[in-house]
Amino acid sequence: MSASPSTPGCPLCHPATHPVIWSDDRIYVIRVDEPDYPGFTRVIWRDHVAEMTDLSPADRAHVMAIVWVVERTQRDVLVPDKVNLASFGNMVPHVHWHVIPRWRDDRHFPDPFWAPPRIAAGTESAGYVAHRELTVSLLPRYVTELVQRLAALGQIQDSVPRVFP
Numbered sequence: 001m002s003a004s005p006s007t008p009g010c011p012l013c014h015p016a017t018h019p020v021i022w023s024d025d026r027i028y029v030i031r032v033d034e035p036d037y038p039g040f041t042r043v044i045w046r047d048h049v050a051e052m053t054d055l056s057p058a059d060r061a062h063v064m065a066i067v068w069v070v071e072r073t074q075r076d077v078l079v080p081d082k083v084n085l086a087s088f089g090n091m092v093p094h095v096h097w098h099v100i101p102r103w104r105d106d107r108h109f110p111d112p113f114w115a116p117p118r119i120a121a122g123t124e125s126a127g128y129v130a131h132r133e134l135t136v137s138l139l140p141r142y143v144t145e146l147v148q149r150l151a152a153l154g155q156i157q158d159s160v161p162r163v164f165p
Helices: 057-078 126-159
Strands: 020-023 027-031 041-045 082-086 096-102
Touching (some): 020 126, 027 057, 057 082
Antiparallel strands (some): 020 027, 027 041, 041 096
């Protein structure tokens, strides 16, 4: 396993450009400012590790437990039509997961959000604009709920004996 606590210049070791919603000693959870995708959240492993399989089984389970809480909270509060989960690390070889709420009428649907948009900016339907505004208005509730659920997850994980070596 090739890990270092922090790599100078790595934007994921130092996620200062996006608000940190929650963190523990191993993970940052940040809100990504992506206007077309309100609620876009990134789960980032603190140490500079390139691949999920570089993590111990317990650490992999910890990452994924947090990803599942983020997804569930998005579904419960923001009510997207779909949630995209992605782990790339092609540009920054650092374990992180994108948790992206998607709607059938978003600019890229059904394509990935990084594909060329199917709908040009400024030409979205009135229904989509109203839906996006509603979603933006739900973000404070989403963040509050997410923090509560992640704190509860931490308490549960702390009380469960580790079964992995």
